[in-house]
Structure formats: C-alpha cells, structure tokens
Amino acid sequence: MAEMPPAAGLYLHIPFCRSKCAYCDFYSMTDTSLIPRFVTALCNEINQYEEEFLEFDTIYLGGGTPSLLSLEEIESIMEAIWRAFTILPDAEITIEINPADRGRSELAELNDLGINRISIGVQSFDDRELLFMGRRHTAEQAAQTLEDAHGAGFVNIGLDLIYGLPDQTVRRWQSSLGEALRFDPSHLSCYELEIKPCTPLGRRLKRGDFASQNEDTQRDFFVRTSELLEEAGFVHYEVSNFARGMERASRHNQKYWDHTPYLGLGPSAHSFRGARRWWNHESLDDYLHALENGMLPKCGSETINRDELRMEALFLGLRTRKGIDMQQFKNRHGIDLMEIKGSELREWSRAGLIEIEGSHIRPTRSGMIVADALALF
Amino acid sequence: MENIRNFSIIAHIDHGKSTLADRLIQLTGVSDARTFRDQILDTMDIERERGITIKSQAISLPYRARDGKDYVLNLIDTPGHVDFSYEVSRSLASCEGVLLLIDASQGVQAQTLANLYLAMEHDLEIIPVINKIDLPSADIEWVLGQIESELGLDPAHHLACSAKEGIGIGDILEAIVQRIPPPTGSPGASLAALIFDAQYDLFRGTLIHCRVFDGTVKSGDTIRFMFNDSVYRVEEVGRFLLTREKRAQLSAGEVGYIIAGVKTVSSVSIGDTITMDEKPCPKPLPGFREIKPVVFASIYPISSDDYEDLAEAVEKYKLNDAAFLYEKDSSIALGQGFRCGFLGLLHMDIVQERLEREYGLSIMLSVPSVRFRFTLKDGDVLTVDNPSHYPGPMAIEKAEEPYIRAAMMLPDRYLGSVMNLCIEKRGTNSNLRYLSPGRVELIYEMPLAEVIYDFYDRFKSMTQGYGSFDYDLIDYRQSDLVLLDILVNGEKVDALSQIVHRERARARGVHACDRLKEEIPRQMYKIAIQGAIGDEIVSRSTISAFRKDVTAKCYGGDITRKRKLLEKQKMGKKRMKMIGSVSIPQSAFLAVLKSDTDS
Ligand SMILES: Nc1nc2c(ncn2[C@@H]2O[C@H](COP(=O)(O)OP(=O)(O)OP(=O)(O)O)[C@@H](O)[C@H]2O)c(=O)[nH]1
Ligand code: SF4
Ligand SMILES: [Mg+2]
Numbered sequence A: 001m002a003e004m005p006p007a008a009g010l011y012l013h014i015p016f017c018r019s020k021c022a023y024c025d026f027y028s029m030t031d032t033s034l035i036p037r038f039v040t041a042l043c044n045e046i047n048q049y050e051e052e053f054l055e056f057d058t059i060y061l062g063g064g065t066p067s068l069l070s071l072e073e074i075e076s077i078m079e080a081i082w083r084a085f086t087i088l089p090d091a092e093i094t095i096e097i098n099p100a101d102r103g104r105s106e107l108a109e110l111n112d113l114g115i116n117r118i119s120i121g122v123q124s125f126d127d128r129e130l131l132f133m134g135r136r137h138t139a140e141q142a143a144q145t146l147e148d149a150h151g152a153g154f155v156n157i158g159l160d161l162i163y164g165l166p167d168q169t170v171r172r173w174q175s176s177l178g179e180a181l182r183f184d185p186s187h188l189s190c191y192e193l194e195i196k197p198c199t200p201l202g203r204r205l206k207r208g209d210f211a212s213q214n215e216d217t218q219r220d221f222f223v224r225t226s227e228l229l230e231e232a233g234f235v236h237y238e239v240s241n242f243a244r245g246m247e248r249a250s251r252h253n254q255k256y257w258d259h260t261p262y263l264g265l266g267p268s269a270h271s272f273r274g275a276r277r278w279w280n281h282e283s284l285d286d287y288l289h290a291l292e293n294g295m296l297p298k299c300g301s302e303t304i305n306r307d308e309l310r311m312e313a314l315f316l317g318l319r320t321r322k323g324i325d326m327q328q329f330k331n332r333h334g335i336d337l338m339e340i341k342g343s344e345l346r347e348w349s350r351a352g353l354i355e356i357e358g359s360h361i362r363p364t365r366s367g368m369i370v371a372d373a374l375a376l377f
Numbered sequence B: 001m002e003n004i005r006n007f008s009i010i011a012h013i014d015h016g017k018s019t020l021a022d023r024l025i026q027l028t029g030v031s032d033a034r035t036f037r038d039q040i041l042d043t044m045d046i047e048r049e050r051g052i053t054i055k056s057q058a059i060s061l062p063y064r065a066r067d068g069k070d071y072v073l074n075l076i077d078t079p080g081h082v083d084f085s086y087e088v089s090r091s092l093a094s095c096e097g098v099l100l101l102i103d104a105s106q107g108v109q110a111q112t113l114a115n116l117y118l119a120m121e122h123d124l125e126i127i128p129v130i131n132k133i134d135l136p137s138a139d140i141e142w143v144l145g146q147i148e149s150e151l152g153l154d155p156a157h158h159l160a161c162s163a164k165e166g167i168g169i170g171d172i173l174e175a176i177v178q179r180i181p182p183p184t185g186s187p188g189a190s191l192a193a194l195i196f197d198a199q200y201d202l203f204r205g206t207l208i209h210c211r212v213f214d215g216t217v218k219s220g221d222t223i224r225f226m227f228n229d230s231v232y233r234v235e236e237v238g239r240f241l242l243t244r245e246k247r248a249q250l251s252a253g254e255v256g257y258i259i260a261g262v263k264t265v266s267s268v269s270i271g272d273t274i275t276m277d278e279k280p281c282p283k284p285l286p287g288f289r290e291i292k293p294v295v296f297a298s299i300y301p302i303s304s305d306d307y308e309d310l311a312e313a314v315e316k317y318k319l320n321d322a323a324f325l326y327e328k329d330s331s332i333a334l335g336q337g338f339r340c341g342f343l344g345l346l347h348m349d350i351v352q353e354r355l356e357r358e359y360g361l362s363i364m365l366s367v368p369s370v371r372f373r374f375t376l377k378d379g380d381v382l383t384v385d386n387p388s389h390y391p392g393p394m395a396i397e398k399a400e401e402p403y404i405r406a407a408m409m410l411p412d413r414y415l416g417s418v419m420n421l422c423i424e425k426r427g428t429n430s431n432l433r434y435l436s437p438g439r440v441e442l443i444y445e446m447p448l449a450e451v452i453y454d455f456y457d458r459f460k461s462m463t464q465g466y467g468s469f470d471y472d473l474i475d476y477r478q479s480d481l482v483l484l485d486i487l488v489n490g491e492k493v494d495a496l497s498q499i500v501h502r503e504r505a506r507a508r509g510v511h512a513c514d515r516l517k518e519e520i521p522r523q524m525y526k527i528a529i530q531g532a533i534g535d536e537i538v539s540r541s542t543i544s545a546f547r548k549d550v551t552a553k554c555y556g557g558d559i560t561r562k563r564k565l566l567e568k569q570k571m572g573k574k575r576m577k578m579i580g581s582v583s584i585p586q587s588a589f590l591a592v593l594k595s596d597t598d599s
Helices: A032-048 A071-084 A104-112 A127-132 A139-151 A170-181 A200-207 A215-231 A251-257 A284-292 A306-317 A326-333 A337-350 A365-369 B017-027 B045-050 B082-092 B110-121 B140-149 B169-179 B304-320 B345-359 B412-424 B448-452 B455-462 B502-519 B558-574 B587-591
Strands: A008-014 A055-063 A086-097 A117-123 A156-163 A187-192 A235-238 A241-243 A262-265 A270-273 A276-280 A298-303 A354-357 A360-363 B004-011 B057-064 B070-077 B097-103 B125-131 B192-201 B205-214 B216-218 B222-225 B230-233 B236-240 B244-247 B249-251 B255-259 B273-276 B295-301 B325-331 B335-342 B363-365 B372-376 B381-384 B396-411 B428-436 B439-447 B468-478 B481-488 B498-501 B527-533 B536-543 B576-579 B582-585
Touching: A008 A251, A032 A071, A032 A262, A032 A284, A055 A071, A055 A251, A071 A086, A071 A104, A086 A251, A104 A139, A117 A139, A139 A156, A156 A170, A170 A215, A187 A215, A215 A235, A215 A365, A235 A251, A251 A306, A262 A276, A270 B558, A306 A326, A306 B558, A326 A337, A337 A354, A360 A365, B004 B017, B004 B082, B004 B110, B004 B169, B017 B057, B017 B070, B017 B097, B017 B169, B045 B345, B057 B236, B057 B255, B070 B169, B082 B110, B082 B192, B082 B345, B097 B110, B097 B140, B097 B169, B110 B125, B110 B468, B125 B140, B125 B169, B192 B304, B205 B249, B236 B249, B295 B304, B295 B325, B295 B345, B304 B335, B304 B345, B335 B345, B345 B363, B363 B587, B396 B412, B396 B448, B396 B481, B412 B428, B412 B439, B412 B455, B439 B448, B448 B455, B448 B468, B448 B498, B455 B468, B481 B502, B498 B502, B502 B527, B502 B536, B502 B587, B558 B576, B582 B587
Parallel strands: A008 A055, A008 A262, A055 A086, A086 A117, A117 A156, A156 A187, B004 B070, B004 B097, B097 B125
Antiparallel strands: A187 A241, A235 A241, A262 A270, A270 A276, A276 A298, A354 A360, B057 B070, B192 B205, B192 B273, B205 B255, B216 B249, B222 B230, B222 B273, B236 B244, B236 B255, B295 B335, B295 B363, B325 B335, B372 B381, B372 B396, B396 B439, B396 B468, B428 B439, B481 B498, B481 B527, B527 B536, B576 B582
16 A cells, blocks of 8 residues: 655744743743744745645644734734645644633634634643743633633643642642543643753752652653543543544644654744755744845754664654554665564563554553653664 | 893882883983883883783893993883783793892782792893882892892892982993893804784784894795794884884894784784794794683673674784683673683783774673683593583582682781681681781682682772782682572573582672672663572562653654664663663673672
C-alpha cells in the first residue's frame, strides 16, 4: 500500500505575553505595542510561502499568548491564511487561550472565524500554585473561561495543566486533575514542571528556595496521571497528552511526532519538510527586520541525514502510544528493527516496557516514562 | 673503541636515576638551558605525568676527560619499579658497567639488590653511588655499612652526590671513564648486533635499537635477522642524542639505531641478533632471559568491530614493550580479545593506557589473575592464569598458588594496622626489624593473589604515603581455591570471574556485587548482580531501574535539540560494553578489585 502524502500542519507563533510566567523559557515579549507591526509582518510571511507549500489540514495559533491579539488582528491573519494556502475542509484549527483574556462572546466570534479547537492554559486549579508559577489568573477565572468556551459553542476543548511543583503532593495534584475533569474537556495536556536554569524559578531553585521533586515522585505523578485519566476514559496517546478518544487527539501536534511536514511562521517557529528543517529568528526585532526588508525571517536550517532521521523517528515514535510500525519504519528508514534489535525488543517486552503486536511496537505506560532511553539502543 | 663507555644507571624506584642522567647530560653540554627540562629522558607523557621512568632510554654523551682525551659515554637510564625490571636487564646486556644509585636516606631497598644481582649476572663493573646527600635525613655512614653488609661491595669505592643540587657529578664522569672498561669486540669481524628495543614508525617502519658487539653496519648493507633469516637493506644508522642523530656507520662497541624499512612487525624480535647477510656471524648473541609474567588479564575492544585494530596495535606495541606477552583469547561475554601477561599491576595499567593513547583504542580489561597450579586427579599438572580455564572442583587433587615475600618499610606508628592488613591477606612468617628509630622494615610471606586484590591501595592509604612496598616471588604453596563467578541478570560474565581462596570467596562475592552496583549506571530495568560458587549464590545486589527519563514537551523546536542530546548520550554508551542488554562501563572490571576505602 503506497503512503498518501499527508496534509501539512501550519503553526503560527504569537510572541507576546502580558507578563512572563516564572517557569517559562519560550520566546515571548511583554511589550504589546509591537503587535500591529508583527501582524503585518506575519501576514507578509504567510504570503511569501504562498507558492511553495502544500495543503494544510491543521492550523495552530500558539505562543506566547495568541489571545492577546484583537479579534480583528486574528481575523486578518486567518484571512491571509485562507487566501494564501489550501486549507482542507474539516481542518483542525486551534487557538491557545489564556484564562480571563476572552469573554464568552469573543470566544463565539473566534468560533465564527472557523477556529474549532481551543486550548486553555489553566495550569492549575490551586491559586497558591498559580501564584508560585507566576500565572496572572486565578483558578476561578480559569473555570469561567472553560464555561465560556462551552457556552461559545466549542466542542473540542483542551486544557493544559502542570504537575510536579515543589512540595506538591500527588494527592493535591489529583484534586486539580479532578477539578479539570468536571469541565468535561475533550483533551488534556499534563506537563511535568521542568525547571530550566535560565528562568526565574531556575534561579530560585539554584538559590535553594525550594527543592525539585525526586525521580521517584516524578514517576508517581506520571503514573497516577495516566491511570486516573485512563480510568476517566482518556487515551494516553503521548507522554504528556490525553484525549477523549483518538479523534480528539491533537491532529496538529501528531505531525511533529511522525515526520509529517509542517510550516512554522512567526519568531522562533520551526518548519519541517522531507529531510529539511529550518527555523526563524527568535527575536522579534530580527524577525520584523527581515520581513520589512522583503526577506524571509529564516535564521537556520539543517538537512537531516538518514541516521538522524531514523533516530528521530525512533524517539518520537516511542513517545506516542501509537508507537512504531516496524514495516513502515523499514520502508522509510531501511532498517528492520526486529532483525537488528530483536533481542532487546523482546527483553523490553518481557520487562513490560513495550508491547509487540505484529509489526507494531508500542510503549506501555512504564515504557513511555523512559522513552528517551528506549530510543538510545 | 678505547674511548667508548657503555653504562646504565640502576637503582630502586625514585632514588634519582633520571635526575642524575639530567646532570650528566647538562655537564657534557648535550642539553643547554633552552632544551633542558627535568627528567629529560622521561620522554613519554605517561612518564612525565606519573613522575616515573617506564622505559629505558639511551643517550650518547661526548666527554673530554681530565686526561685530555675525548670519550663517548653511552648512558642508559633505566626504570626502578619492579614491574619494569625487564627493561633494566635488557639495558644491561649493552653495557660494561653500571652506576648503582642508593638514596642516602632510604638506603638499600629491594630493587637495589635485585638490580645489583642483574648487573653481577652480566659481569659488569659496579660503581655504587650514594645520592641525595643534600637531604637532611641523609645518613651516609649507615648506607656505607649497607653497601658492605647487604650488597657485599667495597664501600671504599663509593661515590657520593646530590643529583638534584649537582654536587659530585664531575667525579662520577671521571669514574665512568676510569673504572668502566671499554667495550671489546672487533669492528672488522662479522656483524653481531643485539636488538634490545624497537619502536614502530608509520613512515619508516621499525626503528631498531641495538648494541653492536662485533663488526660494522652502515646504510646500504644487507642485514639478516638471525631468528627468522629475513633480510633487509639498511637505510640509515645513527645514535641517540636528545633526538636521533644520523651517522655514517655503527661499529663494535657502539649503541645506536638501525632503520631498514622493516614494515613487517613480526620480523623484529627483541633479543635477536642482526648480522650481515653475506658474511654472517657464527652464532647469535645470548639474547635475553625469558619473561615471567605474574599478572594476567584479557584485553577486549569495547566495540567488537575494533578487534582487527586491536590486533594490529598489540603487535606494534609489543615491539616497544618486550615484557608484554599476549595471545588470542575469546570470552563468551566480551567476544574476541587477547590474553596478556604483565610483570605487575603497574605494568598492566601502563599497557592499557599506552594502547589507548598511542593507538586511539577503547579497550576493556578483565579482572586480573595470578597463575595458579592445579594437580588433577589423573596426575596432570595444569597452570591456570585465566579463570575460565578453572578445571572444576571434582577434577582437582591439589591446588597451589604463588607466594611472595613482601618487604614493607614504614614509620612504626602504622605498624599495628599494616600487620592486621597482612594477616587479613593471609600473610605468614612475619619478620620485623628497626631500620632506624621510628622506622621499621616488615617482611611477610603472602599469596600474590591477595596483593593484586586491593592490598596496595589500602597499604598506601594506611601509611599515608610514608610506606614503601616491594615483593619477590618465592614459591607455590598449597591452597584451597574455588571459582567465583559473577552473573549479571542471570548471565555469567566470564571476564569478571576470579579464582579465590575458599575462605575469602563469600566476602569477595559481596564486595564484587557492591562495587559493580556502584559502577554500573542505572538502566531501563532492574539489574540483578550475583556472585556464585558453582551453583551456590553467595552474594547479590540489585541496581534499580531508572525511574523516569523522558522530557515533558517535544514539539517543533524541541526535536533537533533533543536529537543532538540523544546522539551525545549514544556516543557515551558506545564506550560501554554490552553484556546481554546491560551496558557495563570499562571501570567495572577493575572496580571489583578495588577496596572500599579508596574512592
Ligand atoms: N633532595 C634530592 N632529591 C633528589 C635527588 N635526586 C633526585 N631527587 C628527587 O627524587 C625524585 C625521584 O627522582 P627521579 O630522578 O625521577 O628518580 P628515578 O630513580 O629516575 O625514578 P624511577 O625512574 O621512577 O625509578 C624526584 O622528585 C627528584 O627531584 C637529590 O640528589 N636530592
Ligand atoms: S503565557 Fe505561556 S508563553 Fe507566555 S510567559 Fe506564560 S508560559 Fe510563557
Ligand atoms: Mg627515572
């Protein structure tokens, strides 16, 4: 069976935030006065790719905080997209929303623009935790935004949560999670808090203000999250992602994990097609400068060789419940995993880290926790 | 020939041989302020880093003596450590005399005696030289007494110097000229040159170090290696100054090098005689005594693909280290490799490091062993230096292991703890004497296997560096020996097996399991480590699986970064040996021999 070239994904990075969260190492800035110039530049970038790219069946407005843009600005971006690219019918179009940025009516208008999936950055239902993370909303505001999203007609509602905060107990995390489930989301992203040295939390950690969770507790968090959500009817389809049935899984994000082409626009966005990956300037200044001078804002690229591509396919595949189809892997990467690593694979299977079914290998829950190490063999 | 003097400087370790060589080199003007550095003859990085001489090094010194005549003094600086005594004995075959150095504060030590005996075997003129007379603790009278009583030499003929301060050096040069006889032999006779060392050069082939006893050799000559009758054309001859110096010819009595385009490493054998193809000498020179390795271990490439490279490297390496013995070997756990014999643990350590450094290899060493002797029920006698050849308890009538006589010198305040250590190591027949107030010499007879096993490290830390330790092999003694196997996840790792005394076996097993637990990094699943004697499990430890190893987020921008990180980790893993599905780092194999006290 020949593989149909899958439709690509389109990512738009909106690099503004009202204030910086304490754990965040993304590129975003708090000076919102540059937004109009940015929107023009972004539309400009969209137009430059007009000829080149394929069809898209997912669009993802992420950031940063896309909900900082006005409706008009979002509308002009969407229009530019529709004009420039072929967007397949039934495309999944997602926007990230920060709680309290949008009321119900505005959310309804987003829905009217064709945006059919909404991802809300709730992070926690505990105000003390929100404060610790430097979030500028309360649990109550998050709850309100969730209600509003339903009210505005969104069916596909996801929310982001963060666990594993210093001093957080698995129990307290479970109650945050339970609270989230009350809003009947169709998707949940549950990320373990990773404290990077360059962030405010990183500096506090170094100062010794608090200690991070040990590996055993981190594992408990992970396992409990997975168990609880699977009991509640979710599919644990990627290390940090859960969906109420695979049809609710983020179609866009899955493209990152199976080497489907994607185009990333906006500062610091990454694109991938074939064996090439390229990326834009991180800084908004450089980004604007390039586009305002008629150039693409690309700042780097790489051609991924066969070995590298294979390695990526392995570690990305093993992050997902879908796992790796060894037949397909052989066709694409020229290596029969069973043939060269059969004994390891069987050993892992015996150890309960993966399941081998026909030509498929899938990480189990315990396998997913060590997915990076699995990919090293 | 009348004006040539060939001599070696010999002594116990650290008594100042290389430092004295420095002074001789400087005083004869071979090195000036610009080219000089301390212990200039210790040319290998590994010698400089460790501050010891590993290889003998020859150098020719021009000298105008007080009699107004010009001489060429061929000096060979030798190593003092017992593990490199083969270097000394080969050097002596090229000499007519020696300077026997004795540290004025330490006096006569084990290698002073051992090296003296070597010199006497070769019938050499021996000039005792007391060194380090500048030290406040120098006791010349006491050393003179030892020269007479312990060395049996005439103390009236001694010299005294401080190599460090440059005191007494001129008299040493004069004594070399006056007391060491010139070489005999005839430049007109058939060529007879003894190969005492060699090294492989990528461009020029094997560089042969030799001493010419008879005849003359020059470029263009056709020479013959007597042991295999292979024939080569000489491209260049010369002698050693600080660097190689090309010369028209080398003739009887001289020490130098020959380059003859020898690319086949196996053509050159240390101890062989070189002669002329046309006019061979009647019989080869005596050559060298046989090497008797005392420590054995197997070497494997970390990656089995590198076996061929390793095979080539050991062959070339052997040229430059005649004391190193090897033969093909294979391990169930580690694949193809070489079983090697070493003159001691330091020698083993140096071989591993030189192979890695000089040939860019990553290698792994099995647990070292001594050579045991088993008399079987059917009367056969079997020597076993590789635990995988252990004959099995049912077949053994009598087991024996090598014993040493250990001589330790230490401040008496450490006496109690060192004696306890020796007893723990199955030491017997102790003997104690005071060398001076506060300093004792302690003698014990001990199984060599116990010394290999963490003795030295513990001794050093116990005496806080103030103790010295030496040993001689004395004999084989009956012993109750069993085979201790190590299993990793149920799989026997033959390279970790040890033959041990029955009473020690359980403790060793516990120790090995504990050390391996520290050395083997956590992996995807639990690793069980077990020590077993036959079917009986005597010890165990468990390495728990790592708990979590995956990053939370992996979207567009994270993928390249993540891949690079994993590629790096993969490289690191390549430096480990896979046994079944467990990666074992190089360090694990030696760690089972290390004590808990050193970190
Ligand atoms: N005080 C003093 N120290 C000396 C003298 N000669 C050598 N030393 C020191 O003794 C140490 C050992 O000197 P080396 O010349 O390396 O000794 P060696 O005999 O060549 O040692 P090996 O080659 O390892 O056997 C060095 O730290 C020297 O500086 C001396 O005359 N007086
Ligand atoms: S809103 Fe998102 S992008 Fe902005 S600072 Fe917070 S975590 Fe970072
Ligand atoms: Mg030396």
